[in-house]
Amino acid sequence: MSTLLIIKIVIILVVFGITLLIAMYSTYLERKVAAVMQDRIGPDRAGPWGLLQPLADAGKMFFKEDFIPKQSEKWLFIFGPGIAMFTACMTGAIIPWGGTVTMFGETFNLQIADIDIGILYIMGFVSIGVYGIMIGGWASNNKYSLYGAVRASSQMISYELAMGLAILAVVMTTGSLSLKDIVEAQKGGQWNVFYQPLAFLLFIVCAFAECNRAPFDMAECETELIGGYHTEYSSMKLGFFLFAEYINMFISSAVISVLFFGGYNFPFMYDLGLSANAITFIGVGVFFAKIIFFIFFFMWVRWTLPRFRYDQLMHLGWKSLIPLAILNLMITGGWQIFKDSF
């Protein structure tokens, strides 16, 4: 086995681990943020400042009774959360976590795979992600779950369109689908958010909807549907669903950072006179800082904005976001032609 393969395997494991870790501590962060916003203290019993709270939660989840309702489709009931978890984890594979590192006589990227289709891969997995919710919700054989599943599916296919169009604008400015190329094109503070503010706005709204996060958490809206698609779930299966949501949030934040905020780039990165490896590691740190900021942003929005009504959600998606995205695309295309002709 070559060194490169070993390094790749290590990166895969590390990325997987970090993904789970961040997702885990996102639950903690969520509760802390909620507490701060509501002027409470939040979890503080388990460990210092309640830092062990996620572990305690996980333990609780594992030891709860794993209940499968009698009227449900047993296998699909089990597959649902599994698919949700799987698709959530798979998207991390092409995020460029950092620049190049030279170590052990090899130069390699801090990225599991830099594939040709890049951002389309993420779109693909996001579009499959809905199956977990749909299958789980349908298999529960409960009307609330079914409603949740139906809502989730139509919501996600609606917002996927606007999201794809918003991404296309970025792809048009960069000229590549590869996330690595997109990040490299934003070197030196040339962040896409300055060139594509509308696309950024559209993308972040769609990302909220795709993650089923407030204010678009219609599929699990407690006040209307009890628990939505996970009404019948308990124990670690419920844990998988919740966990998948946090992973999705993490990946969304990463993609937002990559597409619009320069990924691992940070201002003046070549003016500090640091070695390449140092720059890369600082870059990784900066990248994670950006990701955590956006995770915080997700929570901030959740505890600030009230939930939409379902028809409002559909109107927003089809009648505002998609036309805006098309407009943005046309402006971008026009600008490209204008730029190229001079």
Added chain:
Amino acid sequence: MGSYIAIALFSPLLGFTISGLFGRFLPKNVTGIIASLSVFVSFVCSIMLFNHLHNGGDAVKLETFNWIAAGNISIDFSFLADKLSVWMMMIITGVGFLIHIYSMGYMHHDEGFYKFFAYLNLFIFSMLTLVLGANYVIMFFGWEGVGLCSYLLIGFWYANKEYGYAARKAFIMNRIGDLGLLLGIFMLFNVFGTTDYQTVFSSAGTANSATIELICILLFVGAVGKSAQIPLFTWLPDAMAGPTPVSALIHAATMVTAGIYLVARSSVFFVSSELASTIVLVVGLVTAVVAATIGLKQNDIKKVLAYSTVSQLGYMFVALGVGAYSTALFHVTTHAFFKALLFLGSGSVIHAMSGEQDIRFMGGLSKKLKITHFTFLLGTLAIAGVPPLAGFFSKDEILAKAFYGNGILVFILLAVTSVITAVYMFRLYFLTFHGEFRGTEEQKHHLHESPSTMTIPLIILAILSCVGGGLGLSSLFSHHHFADTFLSSVLTNANIPHPSHLFEIVVLVVSVVLLAIIILMTRSYYTKKQNVPTSADEETGFGRILSKKYYFDEIYKTLIQKPIEWLSNFAHDFIDRKFIDGIVNISGRGVTVCGNYLRRVQTGNVEFYLLAMVVGVIAFLIIYQLV
């Protein structure tokens, strides 16, 4: 020099576009001025071109692009300004400009003011295309454009049904002629492989003489339609439905001369074809006589002038038939001057009479309409052929050419026509301007001289009618006059002996004496004795025939319209209803019967269809593999 052609052509087109598209938003004066200016620009261009050619320059050709290219057909969109074209251009734009000015006054109260000027400009453009085209196809393009504008302008007051019918009549009659012209062009193309003037004329000698005869006759059919000769002349008097400036511009000065232009343009062919020339001569002669006699009994001021136009066009065709092409063109010119003048004068009268056109209700207008009266008188004298006004020279020349070219009979008939012309013109003049006023009190109270926009063109045209003869003045003293010399390089005149001085002087003296007698007689009959013509229905004997226009319309109705109606009815009742519908019904019934049995296959069951489809595909595949 080519750019002058382009400017001359596009200036009216631009005017048409502006007044057509934006006219309704512009003030009336602005529209009128733009339209008039655009024609004036063309006129200036014509003068430039004329100057160029007069100083011995070569014909100017403007090549733009290859218009039609299909197989071995290749037609260029090109224009040619030779002496003939420029001569026509001068008349069209010059007289056209004056009429534009006049229209600004005449049409001032009309709602469709901008539309009118748009049409007028389009007409000028079409007419220029007609005379400037470098091949027969471009000419035909202009020819059709002229026909269209004529239709639009005759039916300008389309709300009146009669006027609409008149427009339609003009259009259809023109189409009949156009068909002949089109066939002629096809034949030309077939024989020479091109329709370009220069190529065609230079290789005219190579063609079979019978073919040339046929081509000439076909072209002449087109000319008959456009120039209102027998048997296609009845549209022109009806065309008086249009506003009077239209009558002046289209139906006197320019459009109807397109036929003359066509024959003159093709003079190379006509000179060599005996039969066609004879036909031209006979048709022209008959038309001249018939129209003149009809003119004797008309009571509508514009109709009299219309028949006089037809008659004068007949004169021109006689000249063409004799082979005196430049003489015909000369008469076209002088006729344009005095006929435009007469029409505009009549327009001024009608304007003053608040739309009244019947001369029986006029009279004594000379006191109120001084300028109109005087100019109209000059026009009348000119058309009657009083020396030294324009009409005398051109008519006299035609008479002379006819006498020396075709003998005494043609000469006598023309001379008689000339006399009749003088009679009906002075009848018109005296009935309109002298004697007692016969209209209503309200009209009398309302009488007024027209505004200066109308009178100034009248004055200019009157001057031209007086001096226009100058173009042919020298024929009395030498054998070639200006028009002859200028046009001789493009027109192939037949070899006619020049009239002797004795003949000229005899004609001069006789005509002066005759005219004096006619003037006195008509004056005493219509002014002194206050005779007022009766309406057509009260006429008796030959007068009735004349006032009914030899029953031409009625004859057409019986000979052409009725049989066609009968044929259509037959086709409708028998062929269509019984025969074709029968076939359709039988087939339909057959399908119904078959369908009644076959519909049992259609179970309406989608599954069955699907299965049938798959079985069909399998069967097809098996057959395909077996074969």
Added chain:
Amino acid sequence: MPPIDHYIWLSSILFSIGVIGVLIRRNGIVLLMCVELMLNAVNLLFTAFATNFQDSAGQVFVFFIMVVAAAEVAVGLAILVMIYRNTKSVDISLLDKLKQ
């Protein structure tokens, strides 16, 4: 890589399965799905040939087939939903109104 023949085998089998599905099911939605399966079998074959001849036209064609399939599904499902709304069923054997 397997030879092109095997791709033809695979596509033919998938296509035939689609045909059988169309013939043995009565649910309109499942019928549409079977049609999708047939289209996919054809797509697969196109791609295989495109690879075999190293010509991207075949793949472009697959792209267009997907476009048509998507349009077809959108309209087809809309029609089926309407049928369901009127007849409370998606059973195609009930759709014999054309007979009258």
Added chain:
Amino acid sequence: MLSYIFYILSGLTILTAIMMIAARNPVHSVLYLIITFFLISGQYLLMNAQFLFVVNIIVYAGAIMVLFLFVLMLLNLNKETEPQKSMKTKLAGVISGGLLLVNLLGALVKSNSSTESLPITDVGLVKNLGMVLFTDFVVPFEISSILFLAAMVGAVLVGKRHKGEMEAISE
């Protein structure tokens, strides 16, 4: 090695396709079909047709099949409401389909079969495909967008409730 992957994928594809038409529950049918499409996507990946791979997933698995599932769930169709054909018709259908298969394969067997393995190309990469799509096939591409628009309008029109219907529901 790639050949083995191909045979495994093919076997699974055929299996899931058969399961799809055999499943009694329409939702199961959809799920089996989704798996079939994933396996076919795998075949694309095997042929290095990356773009088709991802488009197949996004369009078929991610949009079209979600739509199917959505409609099935919306209409709440399941095993109990699924109409079934009689055994005889089913048998007829299977025989017809089998005959079709025999025909297709018969034609293949009759022709000269090739044993050359498929070449490995990069015609299916986004870059190459995009180049062809926007140069040689730009007119069909534009027309297909019009087709989409028409389909969208059509679907909306078909699915739209009429005015009277809406009032009847709200009452």
